[in-house]
Amino acid sequence: MRAATTADLPRAAGELLAALRERAPRIHCITNSVAQTFTANVLLAAGCVPSMTISAAEIGAFVESADALLVNLGTFDGERREAVLIALEVARHQGKPWVLDPVLIDRSSARAGFARSLLAKKPAAVRLNAAELKALGGDPEPAAMRAFAAQSGTVIALSGATDRVADGAQVISFSHGHPHMARVTAMGCAASALTAACLTSGKDAFTASAGALLILGIAGEIAGESARGPGSFAVNILDALFNLDEATLAKRAKVS
Numbered sequence: 001m002r003a004a005t006t007a008d009l010p011r012a013a014g015e016l017l018a019a020l021r022e023r024a025p026r027i028h029c030i031t032n033s034v035a036q037t038f039t040a041n042v043l044l045a046a047g048c049v050p051s052m053t054i055s056a057a058e059i060g061a062f063v064e065s066a067d068a069l070l071v072n073l074g075t076f077d078g079e080r081r082e083a084v085l086i087a088l089e090v091a092r093h094q095g096k097p098w099v100l101d102p103v104l105i106d107r108s109s110a111r112a113g114f115a116r117s118l119l120a121k122k123p124a125a126v127r128l129n130a131a132e133l134k135a136l137g138g139d140p141e142p143a144a145m146r147a148f149a150a151q152s153g154t155v156i157a158l159s160g161a162t163d164r165v166a167d168g169a170q171v172i173s174f175s176h177g178h179p180h181m182a183r184v185t186a187m188g189c190a191a192s193a194l195t196a197a198c199l200t201s202g203k204d205a206f207t208a209s210a211g212a213l214l215i216l217g218i219a220g221e222i223a224g225e226s227a228r229g230p231g232s233f234a235v236n237i238l239d240a241l242f243n244l245d246e247a248t249l250a251k252r253a254k255v256s
Contacts, residue, residue: 017211029043038189092121176214
């Protein structure tokens with residue numbers, strides 16, 4: 001399927017959101033223990049169904065019945081690492097899309113090493129920030145991102161003041177969101193979960209990843225217009241995401 005260009009990404013993002021609401025895909029999230037509630041609420045606001053278990057006894061069954069998988073290194077303990085390996089084997093066997101979120105690998109060499117081993121397993125997308133990308137061996141500059149995506153065989157979805165998404169052929173950028181997004185825990189984790197959800201749409205991984213970040217960024221922009229601080233912002237962004245539509249995406253999107 002042809003990847004979305006700068007001109008048609010807003011339309012594609014609207015189609016992604018409509019598909020989530022119509023199909024209600026279930027996204028299994030291996031994620032940070034402090035991020036689970038907010039991540040689940042973002043998925044629910046977008047029309048998806050979250051699940052979160054990391055029990056080795058049941059995670060295989062949960063992933064088997066899910067539509068996509070998020071692997072967030074989050075709380076980097078032995079139980080979570082075991083769950084990741086079990087979940088990825090099921091996802092690989094069944095051809096389910098999965099997203100790697102190598103959170104905080106810039107703070108820990110053990111965490112970074114594990115993330116590199118997971119990158120070699122070819123996630124459909126990697127959603128991360130600039131520090132994490134550098135720790136993984138990449139660089140946030142557009143040409144370098146494109147080269148790293150080609151080398152890794154995956155889509156790189158970079159969150160920041162400017163969101164940037166690259167595959168081996170192209171890079172797309174947009175600046176939405178609000179400063180309060182950096183003051184609400186699990187915002188990046190939720191972006192990764194939404195990326196996994198958008199991968200279930202049937203669109204290519206580049207379009208799904210860019211669409212997910214655009215959707216969340218515009219929801220954040222809207223939420224910030226009436227927020228009085230991070231607390232009300234965290235509630236507002238769920239409402240903004242729930243009420244977002246293709247017309248609003250088309251009106252607000254500034255993509256380059």
